[in-house]
Amino acid sequence: MRIVLTGVSCVGKSTIGKMLADKVDYKFFDFDYEIENYFNRPISFLKREFLTEHSYRKEARVVLSKILEENEDDFIIAMPPSGLMDSYWRIIKQDDSLVTVVLKDRAKNILQRIRFYDDYSNPIEVEQSKESEKYYLKEISLDIEYFGRTYNRANYQYRIDGKSASEAVDDLEALLLA
Numbered sequence: 001m002r003i004v005l006t007g008v009s010c011v012g013k014s015t016i017g018k019m020l021a022d023k024v025d026y027k028f029f030d031f032d033y034e035i036e037n038y039f040n041r042p043i044s045f046l047k048r049e050f051l052t053e054h055s056y057r058k059e060a061r062v063v064l065s066k067i068l069e070e071n072e073d074d075f076i077i078a079m080p081p082s083g084l085m086d087s088y089w090r091i092i093k094q095d096d097s098l099v100t101v102v103l104k105d106r107a108k109n110i111l112q113r114i115r116f117y118d119d120y121s122n123p124i125e126v127e128q129s130k131e132s133e134k135y136y137l138k139e140i141s142l143d144i145e146y147f148g149r150t151y152n153r154a155n156y157q158y159r160i161d162g163k164s165a166s167e168a169v170d171d172l173e174a175l176l177l178a
Helices: 013-024 031-039 043-047 053-070 086-092 107-113 130-148 165-177
Strands: 002-006 027-030 075-078 098-104 156-159
Touching: 002 013, 013 027, 013 075, 013 165, 027 031, 031 043, 031 053, 043 053, 053 075, 053 086, 098 165, 107 130, 156 165
Parallel strands: 002 075, 002 098, 027 075, 098 156
Antiparallel strands: none
8 A cells, every 4th residue: 555644744744654654564755854865955945946835846746756656565655734735736646546644633732742943954952932832833723724725635534633653553554454
C-alpha cells in the first residue's frame, strides 16, 4: 500500500508515519526532508525564491513525482498541510494506488506538540508565554480551517484527539491494513 499522510503542522504526520512504517516494514518519506535533499538547501531558503506558496509547490512537485515514480513498493509519505492542494493534488489524484489520510487534532493538542526550527531546519528551543500560546492557538486554528477545505479529498480522515502516537499508529494500522 502506498499511503500519503497530510494534516496541519505538528499534528504528528512524521512521528506517526515513521512509527507506522517501521511497524509494518514500509519505506518512510518525510516530504520536507526529501525537498531539502533534492534541492540541496533548506526549505526556508528555497521558499524565499518564490513569490507565493503556490509557486513554491509548483516547483516542489517534482520531488513528489520522483518519489512516486521510483517507489512502487509499500511506503508512507508525510506531506505538508498543503498535501492535497493544487500541484500536489494534481499528481496524487492521478495515481489510483495512493491512499490519502488526513490526520486531525484539536488546536490545543497540536500546541503541546509544536516545534520550532531555525532557517537551516535545526530544532530550536522557544519558551512559550501565555501571549505566545494564545497567538499560536489562533494560528493553528486558522491553519486547520484553511487547509481543512481540501481534506474532504482524502480517502480517510483520522482524528487523533490527543491520543498518543502509538495509539494512533495502532488505529491507523487497523483502519488501513486490516
